[in-house]
């Protein structure tokens with residue numbers, strides 16, 4: 001009798017406990033399983049979406065690269081075509097003064113083209129900056145020295161501060177400045193002014209170095225102003241100008257945590273303004289370190 005009671009009691013207990021157990025355990029369990037399913041589905045979806053975005057971005061940059069390459073190869077083809085025609089002419093008039101003139105043209109075309117290619121390769125390669133404590137004035141002076149400036153163009157230097165030290169890569173900074181000064185020279189040539197002026201102003205605050213390069217050249221039409229930083233955008237002859245100067249300068253400035261903007265008015269002026277972080281460690285200039 002006792003055993004029967006025990007058995008019956010346990011059956012009773014089980015009947016009470018099991019439904020209660022299911023009632024308390026099953027819903028959270030179901031909820032967890034549902035959550036897991038949702039998470040897996042979400043992850044799958046976001047991964048796919050991420051891939052989709054990535055693919056689109058890659059496709060876009062490949063199309064851009066493709067178009068740029070097409071432009072470059074097209075200009076290459078034109079140059080090679082010119083060289084071919086000139087060579088045929090030189091061959092036909094071999095040994096004469098005319099033939100010599102054709103050969104000289106071929107030489108100058110090849111030189112110009114090689115220069116453009118070297119410049120492009122230099123800019124395309126990964127921009128690795130090695131920052132060292134440098135004075136921006138040194139970079140400006142050495143950039144000016146590397147550019148041929150005709151007599152009718154004057155460079156006016158307004159250095160409010162001559163010890164403007166920053167942590168920057170001298171090579172790239174100098175190349176960036178050469179690009180900017182060359183752009184100013186080109187703008188002045190194309191405007192045919194009597195007197196060209198490039199005004200270089202340097203100023204500084206505790207944290208920043210301010211640089212402005214302003215010319216009285218042809219200026220930039222409004223419709224172009226948004227495009228000038230795009231690689232391969234150029235309004236100049238494609239032969240020697242590939243439109244990579246400003247995009248390179250922008251990369252150099254931003255790689256140094258600087259900022260850059262360009263203001264311009266067609267037929268009047270162009271002003272390139274640059275802000276670079278000033279280095280505080282210079283000789284205890286600020287009494288900080």
Ligand SMILES: Nc1ncnc2c1ncn2[C@@H]1O[C@H](COP(=O)(O)OP(=O)(O)OP(=O)(O)O)[C@@H](O)[C@H]1O
Nearest residue numbers: 183184187219228234235241242243244245246270
């Ligand atoms: N100082 C300036 N005055 C007038 N236009 C300018 C000036 N600087 C840049 N630009 C315009 O911006 C365009 C892009 O300049 P960027 O330096 O990138 O290329 P580029 O000078 O045409 O060719 P590259 O620098 O490769 O020789 C120029 O073609 C020109 O139209």
Ligand SMILES: [Mg+2]
Nearest residue numbers: 179183245246
């Ligand atoms: Mg340029």
